[in-house]
Amino acid sequence: SQTIHQWPATLVQPVGSPLSLECTVEGTSNPNLYWYRQAAGRGLQLLFYSIGIGQISSEVPQNLSASRPQDRQFILSSKKLLLSDSGFYLCAWSVDTSGNTMYFGEGSWLTVV
Amino acid sequence: AQSVTQLGSHVSVSEGALVLLRCNYSSSVPPYLFWYVQYPNQGLQLLLKYTSAATLVKGINGFEAEFKKSETSFHLTKPSAHMSDAAEYFCAVSRPGYSTLTFGKGTMLLVSP
Numbered sequence: 001s002q003t004i005h006q007w008p009a010t011l012v013q014p015v016g017s018p019l020s021l022e023c024t025v026e027g028t029s030n031p032n033l034y035w036y037r038q039a040a041g042r043g044l045q046l047l048f049y050s051i052g053i054g055q056i057s058s059e060v061p062q063n064l065s066a067s068r069p070q071d072r073q074f075i076l077s078s079k080k081l082l083l084s085d086s087g088f089y090l091c092a093w094s095v096d097t098s099g100n101t102m103y104f105g106e107g108s109w110l111t112v113v
Numbered sequence: 114a115q116s117v118t119q120l121g122s123h124v125s126v127s128e129g130a131l132v133l134l135r136c137n138y139s140s141s142v143p144p145y146l147f148w149y150v151q152y153p154n155q156g157l158q159l160l161l162k163y164t165s166a167a168t169l170v171k172g173i174n175g176f177e178a179e180f181k182k183s184e185t186s187f188h189l190t191k192p193s194a195h196m197s198d199a200a201e202y203f204c205a206v207s208r209p210g211y212s213t214l215t216f217g218k219g220t221m222l223l224v225s226p
Contacts, residue, residue: 046214
């Protein structure tokens with residue numbers, strides 16, 4: 001069966017520090033991968049998605065970047081965090097067919113102080 | 114462009130009462146529609162989805178939703194609420210040929226004894 005792992009689960013970072021959130025998927029090949037951010041009362045905002053290694057689409061220009069160094073690995077990064085980067089970050093995967101279910105990781109809480 | 118509107122950021126029901134969570138969509142093409150549930154500090158779990166088959170869709174935990182094209186709606190219902198249904202519910206839309214989802218802002222369901 002397929003599983004998705006996301007870490008760290010919680011982190012507190014000072015303003016201006018770097019960020020790296022990692023997500024890996026097991027049990028499937030060539031998945032579509034996604035990073036969403038969830039802020040209270042604002043739903044889920046799609047940040048990045050990837051249809052293959054090295055192929056990243058950015059939905060919202062901001063202080064974050066994403067990379068896909070391996071087929072089932074998706075990394076969310078920042079060189080210098082801002083207070084506004086605080087939130088709940090969710091990684092997800094789906095097969096490359098529209099209408100298919102998107103499966104989510106457990107999420108990572110980021111607090112920038 | 115596609116969008117989803119969820120009416121009511123919070124819905125309160127008594128245990129045993131009918132649950133009705135409203136979702137209206139906007140799409141230039143026939144959409145695919147989804148309902149996800151999120152328990153505190155967790156990722157999202159698929160409840161049900163509509164992908165142009167039967168308009169009445171049954172999901173997990175006794176939930177169902179009906180696709181009404183004339184009303185551009187996909188409301189989520191459950192005949193009898195349980196305490197364990199207390200969570201946040203998200204409606205989402207995608208379009209054929211695309212795997213990304215656009216989410217509504219979510220509705221928090223509160224269930225009282």
